[in-house]
Amino acid sequence: MTLDLATISLREAISGLNHREFSVFELIRETLLRTRATEPDLHAYVEVFEEEALQTALVHDRAREKHKVRRPLMGLPIGIKDIFDIAGRKTLCGSPLRQDVEVATHDAEVVHRLRRDGAIFIGKTVTQEFAAGVVSAPCRNPWDLDRIPGGSSGGSAASVAIGTCLGALGSDTGGSIRIPASVTGTVGLKPTFERLPVTGVYPLSPALDTVGPIARSVADTLVLYLAIANRAAEIARIDAMLEPFGPKKLDRVRIGIPATFFTENIQPDVKASFIAAIETLESLGAELIDVDWRDAAMARAVAAVINRVESAAIHRDHIRGDEADKLDSGTRMRFEAGALLPDDMLRRARVARKAARDSIARIYAEYRLDAIAAPSTAAIAPRADCLFVDLPDGTEAVGPALTRLTMPWNATGQPVISVPCGFDADEMPIGLSIVGKPDDELGISRIAHQYEQATNWFRTHAKAVGA
Amino acid sequence: MPDRDGSSASVNADQFRALLREAGLTVSEDRAPMVLEELNAQLGFAHLFPPVPSDLIEADLAQFDPAFPTIDQKDTAE
Numbered sequence: 001m002t003l004d005l006a007t008i009s010l011r012e013a014i015s016g017l018n019h020r021e022f023s024v025f026e027l028i029r030e031t032l033l034r035t036r037a038t039e040p041d042l043h044a045y046v047e048v049f050e051e052e053a054l055q056t057a058l059v060h061d062r063a064r065e066k067h068k069v070r071r072p073l074m075g076l077p078i079g080i081k082d083i084f085d086i087a088g089r090k091t092l093c094g095s096p097l098r099q100d101v102e103v104a105t106h107d108a109e110v111v112h113r114l115r116r117d118g119a120i121f122i123g124k125t126v127t128q129e130f131a132a133g134v135v136s137a138p139c140r141n142p143w144d145l146d147r148i149p150g151g152s153s154g155g156s157a158a159s160v161a162i163g164t165c166l167g168a169l170g171s172d173t174g175g176s177i178r179i180p181a182s183v184t185g186t187v188g189l190k191p192t193f194e195r196l197p198v199t200g201v202y203p204l205s206p207a208l209d210t211v212g213p214i215a216r217s218v219a220d221t222l223v224l225y226l227a228i229a230n231r232a233a234e235i236a237r238i239d240a241m242l243e244p245f246g247p248k249k250l251d252r253v254r255i256g257i258p259a260t261f262f263t264e265n266i267q268p269d270v271k272a273s274f275i276a277a278i279e280t281l282e283s284l285g286a287e288l289i290d291v292d293w294r295d296a297a298m299a300r301a302v303a304a305v306i307n308r309v310e311s312a313a314i315h316r317d318h319i320r321g322d323e324a325d326k327l328d329s330g331t332r333m334r335f336e337a338g339a340l341l342p343d344d345m346l347r348r349a350r351v352a353r354k355a356a357r358d359s360i361a362r363i364y365a366e367y368r369l370d371a372i373a374a375p376s377t378a379a380i381a382p383r384a385d386c387l388f389v390d391l392p393d394g395t396e397a398v399g400p401a402l403t404r405l406t407m408p409w410n411a412t413g414q415p416v417i418s419v420p421c422g423f424d425a426d427e428m429p430i431g432l433s434i435v436g437k438p439d440d441e442l443g444i445s446r447i448a449h450q451y452e453q454a455t456n457w458f459r460t461h462a463k464a465v466g467a
Numbered sequence: 468m469p470d471r472d473g474s475s476a477s478v479n480a481d482q483f484r485a486l487l488r489e490a491g492l493t494v495s496e497d498r499a500p501m502v503l504e505e506l507n508a509q510l511g512f513a514h515l516f517p518p519v520p521s522d523l524i525e526a527d528l529a530q531f532d533p534a535f536p537t538i539d540q541k542d543t544a545e
Binding site for chain 2 (some may be wrong): 128182192193194207297298301302305308319320324329332333334336337339340341345347348349350351352353354355357358360361362364365366412413414437438439
């Protein structure tokens with residue numbers, strides 16, 4: 001196997017290391033060289049841990065050779081979004097307000113689990129300030145440097161897409177894993193709400209915050225998910241977990257196709273890719289069922305209001321203190337507006353949240369659904385200098401255009417995986433979301449894997465900017 | 468957060484200034500329209516929410532469990 005960071009997957013790297021085709025040191029050195037070459041254009045990292053990564057690689061190689069130590073993620077280059085604590089490093093959250101914070105004393109719990117399983121951290125990846133937004137400046141999209149990588153986990157997705165790490169951690173409060181995954185041609189998994197620990201992760205909205213992986217394939221994403229879910233022992237059985245459902249691959253799998261909301265006012269190329277995707281699902285033996293979730297708009301509103309009110313409370317002092325001017329104007333505006341919402345809005349949103357969960361549960365039960373398929377975003381990655389995107393019904397601000405289809409699932413708390421499903425006319429990636437029942441991360445990964453393997457979109461990689 | 472009725476769909480510029488004072492926020496004139504627009508966008512979501520049940524137990528609202536409730540098939544027929 002050639003050690004080509006432009007194309008190699010995380011599982012291929014595990015195989016290459018196990019078969020001694022390259023050492024951990026060689027893998028990390030190549031990753032860092034690629035990082036040096038691409039970062040001047042991409043800006044995916046806040047900080048790169050070059051020396052520490054190389055030293056750790058040498059330690060891992062010695063442990064492998066002399067002591068036959070094997071750990072599930074041993075030697076794999078991983079990026080960590082800069083809202084997760086890494087012991088000995090500052091957690092800057094993309095904000096000038098945190099330039100003077102002390103270094104973290106402990107790893108965030110999920111970071112600890114990755115480190116324990118042998119991952120090597122390449123660096124801290126760029127986040128939208130306090131994870132509140134979709135632009136992720138100054139990071140750019142490796143498919144087109146004039147475009148944004150989505151957010152708020154934009155640096156994580158961009159670094160995976162270009163191959164300056166083979167997997168990364170992100171967080172998802174309103175779509176912040178799935179949006180950047182969708183617009184950078186990577187795979188992102190938002191797990192079920194509250195099933196993974198968020199200890200050591202800077203909060204945006206605790207009633208919605210989730211953490212999860214971004215990687216280059218469904219199988220790679222599942223490797224990282226199992227590690228951060230404290231289930232690394234199961235990584236060896238991933239091939240069995242992702243087995244086809246039958247000879248056609250998705251035999252008798254029941255997938256709901258939204259008739260409304262998720263298919264309304266989306267860019268024509270996004271719609272065309274979604275239609276092609278559901279035709280592929282059907283050709284693989286899936287049974288497609290039209291569903292009409294009438295509470296989807298309400299669920300989006302629930303996530304929006306809870307997010308705004310809770311984030312305003314967390315940043316109460318930031319928007320009132322002398323340093324408020326240091327906040328990005330868009331971030332500050334979100335927090336200020338959230339602080340002005342009446343108490344009753346949060347109460348009503350919480351009531352509506354349970355109603356939304358119950359109504360989607362009834363749809364899954366009534367139609368005996370295994371999953372729902374929907375476009376991940378209404379639009380492809382917007383240009384960095386555009387505040388609005390063009391849609392069939394007119395223009396829409398970038399934030400709502402990218403979060404409109406992701407937020408309902410934050411309200412219900414269901415697991416969602418976004419996989420590449422094609423490109424638009426400008427060769428920008430488009431994502432497909434597979435939405436599962438609560439705690440069915442493995443089920444949606446199994447479905448997404450069959451689709452991915454049948455289409456091969458995930459094997460098309462971003463051009464190597466600066467490399 | 469101001470304790471006021473959330474039923475109004477939007478606030479005007481005068482109400483906005485009053486809210487800012489009440490919340491202890493300072494928003495410059497050039498930024499005010501942007502914040503007001505965002506506030507009204509969020510307030511606009513209120514019409515999508517169902518009424519709060521009269522027998523609501525407040526403590527039940529604090530926690531959210533994403534697990535689907537058990538659904539009887541007869542309950543799904545609409």
